[in-house]
Amino acid sequence: xxxxxxxxxxxxVEEKERAILAATRAVFRDKGPExxxxxxxxxxxxxxxxxxxxxxxNKQALLMxxxxxxxxxxxxDAEAAVRAAHETKVRLTALAQLHFSRVLDxxxxxxxxxxxxxxxxEYRETEAYALNRRYVAVFDGVIRDGISRGEIRAxxxxxxxxxxxxxxxxxxxxxxxxxxxxxxxxxxxxxxLTVFTAGIMDxxxxxxxxxxxxxxxxxxxxxxxxxQLRAGQQGDVDMQDGEGTQ
Amino acid sequence: xxxxxxxxxxxxVEEKERAILAATRAVFRDKGPExxxxxxxxxxxxxxxxxxxxxxxNKQALLMxxxxxxxxxxxxDAEAAVRAAHETKVRLTALAQLHFSRVLDxxxxxxxxxxxxxxxxEYRETEAYALNRRYVAVFDGVIRDGISRGEIRAxxxxxxxxxxxxxxxxxxxxxxxxxxxxxxxxxxxxxxLTVFTAGIMDxxxxxxxxxxxxxxxxxxxxxxxxxQLRAGQQGDVDMQDGEGTQ
DNA sequence: TCCAAAAAATGAACTTGATTCATCTATACT
DNA sequence: AGTATAGATGAATCAAGTTCATTTTTTGGA
Numbered sequence: 054x055x056x057x058x059x060x061x062x063x064x065x066v067e068e069k070e071r072a073i074l075a076a077t078r079a080v081f082r083d084k085g086p087e088x089x090x091x092x093x094x095x096x097x098x099x100x101x102x103x104x105x106x107x108x109x110x111n112k113q114a115l116l117m118x119x120x121x122x123x124x125x126x127x128x129x130d131a132e133a134a135v136r137a138a139h140e141t142k143v144r145l146t147a148l149a150q151l152h153f154s155r156v157l158d159x160x161x162x163x164x165x166x167x168x169x170x171x172x173x174x175e176y177r178e179t180e181a182y183a184l185n186r187r188y189v190a191v192f193d194g195v196i197r198d199g200i201s202r203g204e205i206r207a208x209x210x211x212x213x214x215x216x217x218x219x220x221x222x223x224x225x226x227x228x229x230x231x232x233x234x235x236x237x238x239x240x241x242x243x244x245x246l247t248v249f250t251a252g253i254m255d256x257x258x259x260x261x262x263x264x265x266x267x268x269x270x271x272x273x274x275x276x277x278x279x280x281q282l283r284a285g286q287q288g289d290v291d292m293q294d295g296e297g298t299q
Numbered sequence: 300x301x302x303x304x305x306x307x308x309x310x311x312v313e314e315k316e317r318a319i320l321a322a323t324r325a326v327f328r329d330k331g332p333e334x335x336x337x338x339x340x341x342x343x344x345x346x347x348x349x350x351x352x353x354x355x356x357n358k359q360a361l362l363m364x365x366x367x368x369x370x371x372x373x374x375x376d377a378e379a380a381v382r383a384a385h386e387t388k389v390r391l392t393a394l395a396q397l398h399f400s401r402v403l404d405x406x407x408x409x410x411x412x413x414x415x416x417x418x419x420x421e422y423r424e425t426e427a428y429a430l431n432r433r434y435v436a437v438f439d440g441v442i443r444d445g446i447s448r449g450e451i452r453a454x455x456x457x458x459x460x461x462x463x464x465x466x467x468x469x470x471x472x473x474x475x476x477x478x479x480x481x482x483x484x485x486x487x488x489x490x491x492l493t494v495f496t497a498g499i500m501d502x503x504x505x506x507x508x509x510x511x512x513x514x515x516x517x518x519x520x521x522x523x524x525x526x527q528l529r530a531g532q533q534g535d536v537d538m539q540d541g542e543g544t545q
Numbered sequence: 546t547c548c549a550a551a552a553a554a555t556g557a558a559c560t561t562g563a564t565t566c567a568t569c570t571a572t573a574c575t
Numbered sequence: 576a577g578t579a580t581a582g583a584t585g586a587a588t589c590a591a592g593t594t595c596a597t598t599t600t601t602t603g604g605a
Contacts, residue, residue, distance in 0.1 A: 066553095091592065101555045103594080112592065168414050169332065177477065213490045216474055222465020231423065237335045248447040251452075251497070268426070269386075279479065312582095325567060347584045349565080357561065 072109050073098050077119045081162040089150040089165070116166035117181050123163070124184040141199040142250060147191060149222055149242050149249075157238075165256055173281045189215055199288060316354050319344050323365045335411070356377035363427050369409070370430040373401055377437040387445040388496060394438060394486050395468055403484075404471045435461055440453040464495060 076098035080089045091112060095102045109115040134147035156163065170176035194213055199205035227243050229238075322344035326335045337358060341348045353363040380393040402409065414424035438461055445451035471491050475484075 069553095070564065090590095096411045102592085104554050106593065107553070136403065164414055170411055174477070208495055209490055212474070213471070213487075213494055215489060216471040217463070217494050220468070220470020221463040221466040225462040228458070229464055231420070241459075244455060245463060248455055248459055336561095348586065350583055352564065353582070478572085 064289045066108075071110055071122075073100070073105060073115070074122050077115060078123070078159065081119075081165070082159065085164050089161075100283050113166075113169065116162065117179055118161055120166040121181045121184050121298040122179065123155075124188050125158055127151070128184065128191065131188065135195055141195060141202070141204045142246075143287050144195045144216075145250065146205060146242070146246055148195065149218070149246055150239070152222055153242050154238060156223055156229060160230075162226070164279065189219070192218060221245060221249065265294055300543065317368075319346070319351060319354055319361070320365050320368050323361060324405065324408060325370070327365075327411070328405065332407040332411050335407075348509070352389055359412075359415065362408065363425055365410055366412040367427045369401075369405055370427065370434050373397070374430065374434045375534055377434065387441060387448070387545055388492075390441045391464075391496065392488070395492055396443065396485070398465065398468055399472050399488050400484060401471055404478075405425060406473065435465070438464065458469075465493060467495065476525050512531045 057146055073094070077089070077094050080094050080097050086095060091102050091105055094115075095105050098105075098237050105115065109118060132146055135144050136153055138144045138147060166175075166181070170179065193211050196205055196211050196214055200207050222242075222245065225241070229241055317339070323340050324341050326343050330339060337348050337351055339352050340361075344351075351361065354365060371471060373387050376397055377394055380397060381390050384390045405486050412427070413422075414477070416425070422428050442451055442457050442460055468488075468491065471487070475487055
């Protein structure tokens with residue numbers, strides 16, 4: 054009975070698993086959902102059809118796994134993007150840009166994999182759901198951060214903002230793709246964010262000056278600085294000053 | 300060759316066509332997409348499987364026709380709702396409410412019918428696309444009306460607002476369904492609209508004091524202080540002052 | 546190096562659901 | 576009533592996912 058070699062054994066299995074997932078995503082991307090048959094995927098991975106079923110219970114599970122991989126990568130990149138910026142607006146722009154472009158790329162796969170589930174209860178049991186939660190948690194973090202700094206209004210639930218953000222973006226991505234083949238992504242996302250941020254950004258409702266609100270904002274800024282200080286290290290504090298906006 | 304009776308003949312055909320569509324929507328609604336097989340639909344309409352294909356080219360066409368019917372009804376009701384109110388905010392609320400509840404009901408059908416197309420070019424050729432255009436035209440009208448009255452900002456394209464509105468709403472409807480089975484629709488839609496309308500409503504752009512800019516400058520100053528602090532020791536800045544964040 | 550057991554891979558057979566088609570039934574008009 | 580035509584039927588066909596008996600590869604030990 055083999056025991057010592059089990060590590061390389063497992064590694065091999067996982068490697069092939071990843072290969073199948075990669076093949077799946079590739080087939081979806083450049084053959085389209087219509088032609089993403091198991092046969093085609095197996096062929097793309099240099100396997101017989103039956104072999105795919107040694108690694109995934111059925112097609113649905115395969116697609117879900119592929120989508121999970123997609124979300125895992127997306128989350129990584131989203132976290133990195135948030136780490137790279139400290140201003141809420143910049144962070145949201147980065148998240149929007151990222152989501153927009155990635156979802157645009159792999160929409161057929163996502164739609165096909167999620168379709169059967171979307172508004173169903175059992176979806177909550179899937180791994181993809183868990184990963185999706187982790188993904189949107191990045192957004193939630195940015196928002197909560199913004200609220201505590203007084204930059205974002207506190208009178209609307211984060212969940213609603215989240216839905217407005219991602220729902221709007223996705224709808225937007227789809228109709229952008231429908232409009233023309235080479236949309237000016239940056240500009241379009243910027244327009245969307247104008248609508249969105251204007252909606253959630255806290256601002257003086259009148260022209261005058263709300264002392265309590267200013268205090269709250271200052272408090273937020275100071276807490277932010279404090280956090281950065283506590284992190285110690287070579288804090289490369291991002292300094293988006295000047296007249297940038299508009 | 301019959302010629303005079305052709306009217307009743309046609310009527311009979313159209314009646315049966317509508318019956319099949321009704322059966323389709325019913326089956327989707329209360330058996331779910333998984334079990335919405337042609338056999339089940341034919342049975343629900345008291346027909347043999349083959350008969351369905353005398354009325355619709357294939358399943359995809361049948362689903363599209365059902366969705367078209369759905370949009371046609373929705374458009375009627377949307378137009379009525381807009382006619383019934385004259386204030387932009389009230390109109391948008393009505394549209395949102397309508398869209399939210401209807402889409403919630405028939406999401407499985409819509410998703411299944413649209414899935415294969417959504418971001419594809421050929422979708423533009425379908426009847427469903429044309430009807431969708433007519434539907435969103437109602438929204439567009441409300442917006443343009445609002446712009447001309449100065450209630451809605453004119454610096455963002457209507458298309459973007461439309462995407463933000465419907466995309467956000469749909470995402471929102473799905474996650475509402477995911478959360479709990481009996482959501483307080485009215486309240487949730489109201490929250491969504493808070494985010495949305497605050498975003499597109501025109502308002503005095505604070506002629507006096509731009510809080511955001513002030514904060515940004517302050518942030519810069521504090522960063523300077525932080526740098527100096529870093530030179531010394533790691534500051535133990537604890538600043539939890541009064542005024543709950545709310 | 547060779548062997549037997551275990552693991553992995555294969556592709557033909559099976560299943561399910563959409564679609565077609567040869568056949569049957571109902572209707573309209575003479 | 577008789578015939579032509581429209582309408583309906585469901586068994587047969589087709590396509591794609593899934594299973595499984597068989598073959599090939601890998602592994603650890605003699």
